[in-house]
Amino acid sequence: MSQTVVPDLDPNEKPGERPYEMVWANRQEPAPPTLTFENLQGWQMEVYNGAEATLQLSRAQNVWNRPVAKLRYKGNGQSSSAPRIVIIPPAPVPVPDGADCVELWVYGNRWSWENPPDTPPVQIIVVVRDSAGSEHSVPVASVEWKEWWLLHRKLPADLRFPAQMVRIEVTGGWQSDWREIFFDSVRFYREELRPLQFAPRPQRNLTLFEGQSPGANTGPGKLPFPTRELTILPMHLSSEYKNRLVDEGQNRFAFIYEGKDGKLVYRFDAAKGINGIRAEWNGRTVWQIAGAGVRFSEEKSPPALKSVRQQAGIVTAEYGDGTTLRLQMKQKSLILDVINRTAQATELHFGQFEGVQQPRAMYIPYITYGGSHPTVLLSRVGNRWLFTSLWLDWYRSNGSEPYGAEYAAGDIARIHGGIRYYPKTDGARNPMFERLFLTVSPMIEEVLPTIANPVGLHAKLAVDRLWQESWGPDNYENQMKRSRMLRAYGIEKLIQCNHEISWRDGGESFTLRTRAAPGKGGDEALKRYVAHQRSLGWFSGLYTNYCDFAPVNEHWNPDFVQRQSNGEWRPAWPRNWALKPLKAVEFDALLAPQIKAKYNPNSAYTDVHTAVQPWGYTDYDAHVPGAGTFAQTFYAYGELLRNDSRVYGGPIFSEGTYQWMYAGLADGNYALAYNGRPLAVEPLLPVFDLYQIHTKECDIGMAWTSWFCDAIPNWRAPENIDRAIDRFLLHTLAYGHIGWLVEEAHGIERTCRSYYMLQQVQARYGLLPPARIAYWDGAKLVGVSEAVVRDLPRTRRQLYVEYPNGLKLWLNDHPSEEWKVAIGSRAFTLPPAGWLAYQKGQLLSYSALVDGRKVDYLRSDAYIYLDGRGEMFNTPEAASDGGLAVTRLAPNKLQVIHISGKERFCIRRPFGVQGALTSCRAYDVEGKELARPITHDSGQATWIEPVQGAIRYVLEFSGKRAWSIAPEQTEVIVQTAT
Structure with missing residues (x-):
């Protein structure tokens, strides 16, 4: 038969054990389930489209100390067959009146990141029939995990009671070999979001808008960020200047910058709102804003101007829809505050620039929203090229989710999308409070945002060290042996951090842990491992993460899970739900000192926090202070990262992508961005990183070797690997990062090359601002702005960076041309993927041609390589x-x-x-x-x-x-x- 229900236990089956963390915590089932699978008498199955299945009573897996149902299934081996298994209880199962959620404990069989081709994911669907006879299919989950996980899903809002669960469907298992998953229970219930208690957090270090909630940041003390009231106001590198405001009559105003480099005027016609802003440079129009404004759930006509006033250099305009605009000028930036206290606004749309000549929307490396990006506009005004930026002040925002834009065609450009306001779980939206910085300049450096964070607490301890993950370890002894080998090659200045499997043996939790994996030897084995790594002279960091929250964890509480705007739990890494940011900062304060005291690491890898969008982890639970605002997540995670550095007493690192917002709150991040823009093929443009990220923290490599090199075709081939890894090292130097220790799987000579060619150079530039950034145009060095206009970061990729201590770097990433460089009377020939570093009397290093072949050399007081x-x-x-x-x-x-x-x-x-x-x-x-x-x-x-x-x-x-x-x-x- 193609389907069988076996209600009896297999007498030869070995009973499984409960997840040990649940045993540690003496976890009891929090409420009686609606349905268990302890008795399969009367259950039936139907199969379709080539599926075969057996449902049998089992003790092979155990979560609540009772028998479970084992579903064995397979298909016909055809991925297009759409197999379907229908599991039918003896009678429809009543759903309690008013229930709005369903939960299932399910034991899975695959990790999504492995994506095993022989185990395609199956979807679990609960089908409920309501009083009107309508069937509602509730897609509870796609199996992307191993071991036990608690599935949770909201029921349809239009479900009419009384209602019944009539079946469970499992679809998608088309593989030709048998696979199995386990079901423990199903529970329908009404979720009550109870009031929650949170410790007040230190205050945000800035002046909020009048009437803006500080969220949870009401406690004693102040956070060390932002470091200034003007937050992200871009740098001003030009000579002396003056700002002034002129009332031009008829509710029109001119905000004026006058300096030796030119005259910039922002004209504001208050009757038109944001769309009344126009920029001029030396009397010629740069652009006019169009299509911008506050939006509401119901479309409204353009609001009428109610009043406008000027005081102390600030223009305030009030509008009929409840919107207030406040405008002022600092340096070359027009600062625009947008306020709407009605709690009805759904979005602030930034619109577009019109009347632009030859526009280009430029991606700036590391400034990203993930799937979209705020960009910089390059456009022409007469014979002059100008840069324009429009940045959202993330330190002050009261919104839920910003979004980017990257479009330029004809005479139109869009460089930043806007910010949305989503309802909290109680249906209410937050009032709108936003600040925008709008900047025009002939210098690209002057339109980039300032990161108003302090320098990483222990970042200075990382400047002379390379970094590597153990990616585990899955075996302490093997890793210690490997580490002794690396140390024998002279690799002394290293920070080695570890990944999640140092805490787990299988699919159990890997966060909120203070007890090590039993299968690896438990606490004593982990203590010995950390002590051994530190004995090598290395910083040794354990894995930590307060984002992923597993239902098997001893601290599990469903009240601690983030809620999305629609009330659903927010999923995180497979088999985890996303922990509330305000609980994350509390758990970190509780557990980090315990981890430090027990295992004595002097570093940490605090994963995930800087890899997720703060707005992607906005908690919409109306019972939470700061609900519906991404700023609450940003401040909680920033405080947490800073605390980890303080507790562990050494440099701590996070995952990266949003390090452009968090820089300096950790001591470093992987130098990556999960945004589909690989820097191996993007223009070589480190200007933002060198001024704003590199000066506050020590980012790692260009992430790990393959992260960068995978964008290079066939890079692992013997004829390609050296050049690919050389480019990896060159970009590390160009962006001012500390080195990633190249894995010895690529050859120990390349591992050591990465160490010895980077360590002494990075020790000299770590955390220092650049004194000069320039590009070689084939004849001379030109500044960044001219280089960008001429597209040199993309076409020539030949970069020069100088630091205040006299360190000079020449980096040739040209695909085919050599670069000849002279230091005094000595000439160097830099081939593609070659470089030269020099500090008078201190350092000489080159990866260059000698007698027509490439060699590597470094001379310093520390070593010669x-x-x-x-x-x-x-x-x-x-x-x-x-x-x-x-x-x-x-x-x-x-x-x-x-x-x-x-x-x-x-x-x-x-x-x-x-x-x-x-x-x-x-x-x-x-x-x-x-x-x-x-x-x-x-x-x-x-x-x-x-x-x-x-x-x-x-x-x-x-x-x-x-x-x-x-x-x-x-x-x-x-x-x-x-």
């Missing part, structure tokens, strides 16, 4: 056909890390070493001394024959200046181990 990449490369300090790192251990004592290379290598006399070689010892990766190397010493140069298995060599010298004979006449010294 060179890599001939397969051919002998001679430098004043050493020579090698592979990677070599030389450090000074003591006067006349050197350590040499022989990373790669087949030929003998040479050590001359760097770091003031003098005299003849007196000793040379070789050690393997575990530090065991091996056979003494064969050496050839001239008194000024020592050639060493590599010892099989040796990584580290320790050389000692006499300290007496030795006379030199020709290297070919030097004697062979064979040392005997003692």
